[in-house]
Amino acid sequence: MRISYERAPVNCFSDNFERSTLGTDWATSITAGTFMPQIDSNRLRMTQASTQQSTSATLQRLIPGAGNYVVLEFDYFAYGGTRADGVAITLSDAAVSPQPGSFGGALGYAQRDDGTPGFAGGWLGIGLDEYGNFPRAAEGRVGGTGTTVAQNVSLRGSGSGLTGYRYITHVGPLSPAVDGTGPVTPHRYRIELNATTGGQALVQVFRNTGSGMTPLIGPVNMLAQAGQAALPEKLMLSITGSTGDLTNVHEFDNLQICALALEEVNEYIDHFELRHPGLGLTCQPTPVDILACLDSECTELYTGEVTATLSPSGWVGGDTVTFSGGMTTALFQRTSLAPGNPVLGVATSSPMVRPLTNNSCRSGGAGPSPALCQLPMVDAGLLVSVPDLVANRPEANAEIRAVRQDDQTQACVPAFENVTKPVRFWSDYVVPGPSGRPVNWPVSVNGAPVGLTAAAQTPVDVSFGTGGVANITVAYADAGRVQLNARYLGSEERGDAGLDMPGVGAQFTSRPVGLCVFADGHCASGDASCPVFRRAGEVFDLTLRAVGWLTDGDTDLCSGNPPTPNFELTGIALSSELVSPLDGVAGSLAPVSYTHQRQLAGETTVAVSQSEVGVFRFRAAPGPYLGGAMAGGLSEPVGRFYPDHFLVVDDPGTLAASCEVTTPFTYTGQPFGWGVRPSLQISARAVGGGLTQNYTQPGYQRLEAAGITRDLPVTDAATQGTDTVLLPVSATLEAGQLTVQGPGLLTYTFSDQDRLWYDKAPVARVQPFTPLLPFSLEAVTDGDGVQALDLPRAMIPDAAFEVRYGRLTMENVFGPETAPVLSMPFRAEFWTGTRYQTHLADGCWQWDSADVEGTANHHTRVAAAGVLVGGEGGPLNLQPAGSTGTDTLSWSVPVWLQDDWDGSGLLTNPSALATFGVFRGHDRIIYWREVAD
Numbered sequence: 046m047r048i049s050y051e052r053a054p055v056n057c058f059s060d061n062f063e064r065s066t067l068g069t070d071w072a073t074s075i076t077a078g079t080f081m082p083q084i085d086s087n088r089l090r091m092t093q094a095s096t097q098q099s100t101s102a103t104l105q106r107l108i109p110g111a112g113n114y115v116v117l118e119f120d121y122f123a124y125g126g127t128r129a130d131g132v133a134i135t136l137s138d139a140a141v142s143p144q145p146g147s148f149g150g151a152l153g154y155a156q157r158d159d160g161t162p163g164f165a166g167g168w169l170g171i172g173l174d175e176y177g178n179f180p181r182a183a184e185g186r187v188g189g190t191g192t193t194v195a196q197n198v199s200l201r202g203s204g205s206g207l208t209g210y211r212y213i214t215h216v217g218p219l220s221p222a223v224d225g226t227g228p229v230t231p232h233r234y235r236i237e238l239n240a241t242t243g244g245q246a247l248v249q250v251f252r253n254t255g256s257g258m259t260p261l262i263g264p265v266n267m268l269a270q271a272g273q274a275a276l277p278e279k280l281m282l283s284i285t286g287s288t289g290d291l292t293n294v295h296e297f298d299n300l301q302i303c304a305l306a307l308e309e310v311n312e313y314i315d316h317f318e319l320r321h322p323g324l325g326l327t328c329q330p331t332p333v334d335i336l337a338c339l340d341s342e343c344t345e346l347y348t349g350e351v352t353a354t355l356s357p358s359g360w361v362g363g364d365t366v367t368f369s370g371g372m373t374t375a376l377f378q379r380t381s382l383a384p385g386n387p388v389l390g391v392a393t394s395s396p397m398v399r400p401l402t403n404n405s406c407r408s409g410g411a412g413p414s415p416a417l418c419q420l421p422m423v424d425a426g427l428l429v430s431v432p433d434l435v436a437n438r439p440e441a442n443a444e445i446r447a448v449r450q451d452d453q454t455q456a457c458v459p460a461f462e463n464v465t466k467p468v469r470f471w472s473d474y475v476v477p478g479p480s481g482r483p484v485n486w487p488v489s490v491n492g493a494p495v496g497l498t499a500a501a502q503t504p505v506d507v508s509f510g511t512g513g514v515a516n517i518t519v520a521y522a523d524a525g526r527v528q529l530n531a532r533y534l535g536s537e538e539r540g541d542a543g544l545d546m547p548g549v550g551a552q553f554t555s556r557p558v559g560l561c562v563f564a565d566g567h568c569a570s571g572d573a574s575c576p577v578f579r580r581a582g583e584v585f586d587l588t589l590r591a592v593g594w595l596t597d598g599d600t601d602l603c604s605g606n607p608p609t610p611n612f613e614l615t616g617i618a619l620s621s622e623l624v625s626p627l628d629g630v631a632g633s634l635a636p637v638s639y640t641h642q643r644q645l646a647g648e649t650t651v652a653v654s655q656s657e658v659g660v661f662r663f664r665a666a667p668g669p670y671l672g673g674a675m676a677g678g679l680s681e682p683v684g685r686f687y688p689d690h691f692l693v694v695d696d697p698g699t700l701a702a703s704c705e706v707t708t709p710f711t712y713t714g715q716p717f718g719w720g721v722r723p724s725l726q727i728s729a730r731a732v733g734g735g736l737t738q739n740y741t742q743p744g745y746q747r748l749e750a751a752g753i754t755r756d757l758p759v760t761d762a763a764t765q766g767t768d769t770v771l772l773p774v775s776a777t778l779e780a781g782q783l784t785v786q787g788p789g790l791l792t793y794t795f796s797d798q799d800r801l802w803y804d805k806a807p808v809a810r811v812q813p814f815t816p817l818l819p820f821s822l823e824a825v826t827d828g829d830g831v832q833a834l835d836l837p838r839a840m841i842p843d844a845a846f847e848v849r850y851g852r853l854t855m856e857n858v859f860g861p862e863t864a865p866v867l868s869m870p871f872r873a874e875f876w877t878g879t880r881y882q883t884h885l886a887d888g889c890w891q892w893d894s895a896d897v898e899g900t901a902n903h904h905t906r907v908a909a910a911g912v913l914v915g916g917e918g919g920p921l922n923l924q925p926a927g928s929t930g931t932d933t934l935s936w937s938v939p940v941w942l943q944d945d946w947d948g949s950g951l952l953t954n955p956s957a958l959a960t961f962g963v964f965r966g967h968d969r970i971i972y973w974r975e976v977a978d
Contacts, residue, residue, distance in 0.1 A: 056307035058106055060300045063087045075399030076161070077148040082286065088296040091286025094126035095960065099148035100286045100539050103400035106309040108280040110246075111458045115304040117282070120231035121173060122296040123224035129176035129291030131132075131223065132284060133164075141166025142316075142398035143513035145285045146210070151186065153285025155201055158185030162206040164285065166393075168277055169267060170201040170210065171236060171250060177223045177289055177793025188212035196222040198250055198261050203274035211272050216261045220797060221254050224293055229299065230255075231558035237263075241305075244268060246276050278303040279308075281400065283933035299830040312959040313399040317353065317391040321377075321476060322528060322550040323409035323650050328450035328457035331549070333389060333420075334672075337371055343405075343413065345615065346371025346628075348484050353394040357387050372672055374822045379422055380455045386419040409528045409550055410473025425449035425460055427468065427531045429551035431519050433673050436555045436609045437593030439489075445531055447513040447546065452598045459513030460546065466539070468548075469502035470495040475552055476526040476671060483610040483645040489520040489531055502532065503656040509554045521555045524592055525614035526671050528552045554671040555590040555646075557612050560678030561603040562665050564588065571660050571682035572625045573744025580689040581632070582654050582732030588620070589640060589665050589678070590648045602678055608647025615640045617677075618666040619653065623681045625660040626742035630788070632657025644883055658739040660684030688729035688737045691748070691825050691833035695840050698723035698795065698819040700816060709846035710813070712875075712941035713772075713807030719799065723840055725753070725793040726739040727825060727833070738788035746791075747828035750783040753793050756821035757836070758801075763817045764848075765806035774818060776801040803848055805952060807945040812878030813847040814978060851884055852944035855921070855936060857955035862903065862929050862961040868920040869934065869957060873913055873942065884916040890942070892918045899934040902926075903961040929962025 060070065062084050067073065071089075073082045078098035082091050092098045108115055108177070117134070133154040136145050141703065144165035147157035154170035156163035164170065172179035177193030186201075188623035189212035197217025206211030227230050235251040235258055237308070249263035267273055282302060286295045318336040325331035337347040352367045359375035360366075379387055390404040406418035431443040448457040448703060472488040472495060495503040509515045528550040535544030564587050566578030579585045592606035599606070621634040630656060639651045655661055661684060666677040673771040701720035702709035711717045727748070727976055729740035757778060760771035779796035786792045801818065803809060809838075820840040825833035854873045873890060893910040907922035921934075935956040943952040 050078050055305060057301060057303040058104070058307060060089075060581050061087070062089050062298060067102070070105050072105060072400040074101045074145060075099065076101075076145050076153075085296070088122065088298045089284075089300070091112050091132055091284060091295040091297070092288050092293070094292040094294050096288055096290055096292055098286065099145050099153045099286045101143065101145035101153060101283050102402060103281055103283040104302070105310050105400070106282070107310055108136070108282065108304060109306040110276040110278055110280055111240055111243075113238070113240050113306050115302065115306055117172055117236040117300075117302045118233060119300040120233050120298040122226045122228060122231050122298070123173075123175060123293045124226060124228045125294040126288070126292030128293060130287045130293075131172060131174040131176070131179065132198055132295050132847070133162055133173070133179070134171040135167060135283040135285055136169040136238070136280045137164055137283060138166035138168055139397055140279045140393035140395065142402055143281055143400040144403070145283075145401075147184075148287050149177065149289030150181065150184060152179050155179070155186045156204065156207045157173045157694050158244050160207070162534055163204045163210045164269050164283070166205075166277075167210060168203045168274060169248065169838055171198045172197070172201070172216075173234070174199060175293060176215070176289070180212055182212065186210065186212070190215070194218060194697070195219075196224070198252070198267065200221070200248065200262060202267065202270050202272065212265075213270055214262060214265060219261075228294075234315065235527065235592060239264070241275055248357065264562060269706050277620070283400070285372045310397070312396050314347050314394060314396050315339050315341060315399050316402040316405055317394070317398065318405050318407065318413055319389050319391075320552070321389060321406040321420050322413070322552060323421070324426065325379065325420045325551050326426055326428060326448065326450070326457065326549050327380050327414060327422055327424050328448060328455060329428065330378040331420065332373055333377050334374050334552070335366070335391070336366075336481070343645040343900055347396070348571065348691040349396075351394060351396065353391045356390045356392040359387070364369065370669060370672070374672070377420065380446070382424060386421050389418045389420055391514065397538050407475060410475055410479075413478075423547055425546060425776055425978060427533055427546050427548035427695070428457070429529055429531050429548055429783055431551040431553040433553050434519065434521055434555040435558050435594045436524050437520065437522045437595070437607055438519050438558070441516065441518045441744055443517045443519040443551075445507060445515045445517055447533070462509050462511055462513040464509055465506055466533055468507045468536065469504050471499055471502045471530050473528040473530060474525065475528055475551070476532045477611055481643060482641070483643055484523065486521070488527060490529070491518050500529070500919045501520050519553075521949070522607060522609070523589060524555050524609035526554050549858070556670050556673060556675045557609045558599070559592065559602050559604065559676040560665045560667070561590040561592050561606065562587065562663050562678040562680040563603055564663065564683050566683045567681050568660060568684055568865070569682070571684075574684065575660055575685040577687050578684050579655070579686055580732055581658050581682070581737045582656055582689055582735060583684050584654050586650050586651045587618075587653045588648055588650045589639070589641060589661055590646065592647065610645050610647050612644055612647060612671055613641055613643045614667055617641055617848045618668070619651070620664050621655055621661045621665070622658055622679070623638050624656075624684070626661055626739055626745060629659055629739035629742050630657060632659075632739075634663065636914060654732065655686050655735075658686050658688060658729065658737040659742075661686065667772060685745075687745075687747070688740055688831050689732040690726045690730050690831060691786060692730050692734070693822070693825055693833045693836070694726040695822060696724045696726075697820070697840040697842040700801070700818070700844040700846070704887060704889035705846075706886070708886040710849050710886055711846060712851040713809050713848055714802045715939065716800040716802045716940035718800055719795065719842075722795045722797055723820070723842060724795070725825075727791040727793060727820070729789050729831070736789045740789050741785045741787075741791065741807060746785075747831070748783070748791065748825070749779055749828070750793065751782070752824040752826045752828070753781065754826075756823050758818040758820060759776065761803070761814075761817055762816040762819050762841075764809060765810065768808045770808070772809055772811075773804040774801060775804055804941050805943070807950055807952070810850045810876050812848045812876065815846070816844045816848050818842065818844070849884070851875040851941060853936060853938050853942040854881075855934065857958045857960075858923075859960035859963045860925070861963065862925045862927055864925055866907070867904065867923040867925060867959060869923060869959060870917070870920045871936070872917040873953075874916070886917045887913050889913065890918075892961045894921055896937045896938055897921065897934055900932045903928050903932050904931045904959060923959050925961050931958050931960045933958055
């Protein structure tokens with residue numbers, strides 16, 4: 046019978062294994078044999094044709110339980126051996142790290158009577174069984190057939206350790222046989238789990254051997270089976286492979302799992318590490334450190350919230366703990382010497398543990414190893430208690446208690462008191478572990494260094510007072526987590542021969558008193574007078590030394606404090622604190638954290654950079670060290686930091702015409718200036734381009750106006766004279782003005798007194814043109830040698846006017862010496878390219894008859910002044926003196942109104958003749974022409 050469901054699975058994962066390695070979608074493990082599941086010829090091979098293998102491959106997906114509908118299909122191959130044993134398709138509780146069960150007939154799912162537990166967290170095992178032992182009640186398996194059932198498919202239910210994994214049902218012998226595939230023609234299986242109805246988890250198994258899917262098992266309601274665990278919140282899919290004394294190759298291909306809900310695993314804890322003192326007292330709880338490790342070496346911890354269920358039962362406050370920060374300490378209590386030592390561990394957790402990994406333990410300084418999770422228990426011993434220390438500072442509040450369990454109350458009572466005993470002490474390193482320590486320094490008890498191993502126990506006289514309590518002084522010069530161990534051996538002379546009091550060692554953390562933080566560039570004045578040290582954003586070395594205690598109230602950790610070579614910590618925060626300028630910005634230090642490495646000198650040097658200008662102190666702020674708070678350190682003032690470069694953005698401005706009454710123009714030779722003055726926006730930048738806002742603070746700005754170098758244009762960039770040479774240009778530039786625009790921003794503005802002109806010469810007589818005058822910004826350099834990037838470069842101001850070659854023209858005049866006045870016209874002209882014409886646009890030149898020179902034998906000039914209108918002025922009025930003759934008049938004009946009048950190549954002032962004594966003709970004659978013979 047086949048059940049159809051209204052809701053079809055919509056989330057799928059498929060794998061055809063067409064690659065060389067399994068990658069991150071699968072986690073593999075072995076509990077027997079040496080073969081690890083792997084891809085072979087584009088199939089997932091679970092076993093070789095070898096004996097006594099137990100392997101596992103777990104899909105890295107989470108399958109929600111309640112309300113879900115799951116369909117799994119795959120091609121299965123079994124061939125090449127002596128027809129055993131098979132594989133199991135396993136669904137397990139995702140809260141428990143998957144671990145495969147026993148080999149042989151257990152198919153990697155069920156337990157075995159040799160002490161091998163079943164699949165960790167196993168909820169359902171579907172066996173594809175060739176030899177026939179999986180459904181059989183044998184080898185410690187619970188329930189099943191009395192004999193083997195060869196070539197079967199069977200179901201076993203939930204279990205834990207050596208209990209459960211109960212037989213549910215099977216079908217077989219099957220024909221074709223389970224291993225009747227050969228290496229070429231697979232059987233395709235389909236497994237369905239329907240938990241869409243409350244109180245039900247229906248399982249069906251189908252097989253296609255070539256003629257379509259045929260039902261083999263089900264539907265079976267797993268929740269109705271005796272001893273079956275509730276459906277887990279989330280499941281994981283694993284495939285286990287197994288052989289015993291007989292063998293086969295077992296392979297999978299074209300696997301697909303689809304479900305209404307299928308989730309990727311977002312985060313894992315690699316494994317849990319438990320650290321215990323190596324011995325526990327039945328009369329007192331034993332502290333156990335629990336670490337959530339993110340890697341196999343436990344060098345990095347999962348610092349988010351963790352909820353873990355501890356095993357075995359008996360933890361003070363309950364077996365479930367919730368903690369953050371990577372580790373916590375729990376107390377384990379066992380009040381009797383029960384057979385077998387308790388094995389400490391984490392049974393389930395959230396986040397879940399990476400599949401197929403084991404808990405690991407440290408016993409005192411030994412480990413880590415799963416084998417060290419056993420905690421031996423004793424009824425009497427020496428209980429050592431040491432508070433956490435500051436490295437190199439003696440701690441007098443440590444104690445050692447001689448105790449035994451009271452037969453009636455099971456509480457700890459004194460084993461002896463008011464007596465002095467030679468107690469043997471030694472220490473074990475816990476963190477750092479056995480490798481990578483730059484030094485091995487001893488712990489001191491009552492001022493005496495004690496041995497570093499159990500083979501080098503050091504006797505120290507200890508006075509036990511009332512209640513069997515002895516106060517001892519403990520000191521340790523280095524950093525780390527250390528276990529102080531103790532043992533007392535009786536003697537005949539003390540009357541307690543044969544007495545052996547093992548110690549329950551005390552683990553304690555010794556932390557540095559702080560960090561000495563220093564860098565080259567120390568400047569005691571801590572202000573702008575400091576010499577340059579590094580450019581903002583430039584990498585420099587910041588050295589951090591973990592140091593021990595020297596004196597109470599010590600404020601200078603860099604003077605005389607001893608190093609702590611074994612100190613190591615990740616994620617120590619780094620930051621900077623602004624010393625000067627006082628009202629500047631702090632900027633930032635990069636990187637923002639570092640990892641302190643174990644070194645003989647206790648030092649780690651970090652390549653850092655400071656983003657801002659100024660003088661700074663640098664702070665190191667560690668987080669928790671081995672579960673406890675630790676002080677950091679602050680450097681002396683370091684600096685001065687200064688910019689790396691300037692970034693210049695230019696505005697070339699505009700040129701202004703000399704005359705703008707109508708059509709703007711400038712004469713050749715006439716000075717002109719700025720319409721809009723050119724300006725430079727100069728920003729001080731760090732390495733990498735960040736703005737250094739503190740640069741414009743008083744004392745830190747080392748750029749002056751004189752540090753801005755400009756090159757003047759010497760020719761027009763486009764227009765040539767009649768000699769085919771670019772027209773020459775002259776200029777006078779005054780010093781510009783440098784002002785602060787904002788934090789880190791400066792503006793340099795050209796002077797409004799700047800003047801430029803085109804040199805006037807006869808060769809410059811060309812048709813009107815628009816000026817094209819590129820300036821060169823050569824350099825921007827401050828007093829520290831900081832320079833602008835991308836210089837030199839041209840600045841070309843806009844010009845919305847023409848340059849015109851012009852002149853002033855005076856006309857010759859004549860008239861009777863008796864006339865009341867003789868008027869001489871004059872006008873401004875410009876060269877069009879072919880001829881001169883009156884310059885109608887000139888309404889700017891201010892003329893004055895006082896500038897007219899020359900002979901005045903026959904006239905006197907009437908004083909007058911004015912401004913040209915439409916290019917014309919005057920006229921120039923001459924009052925005849927009554928005599929006859931010709932006077933020459935020359936007008937002293939600016940160079941731009943001069944011209945080469947005689948073709949000599951020289952520019953001269955305009956001139957004209959005024960002739961007196963010439964008959965002016967009859968008033969009635971309109972036109973008079975003289976005709977020569």
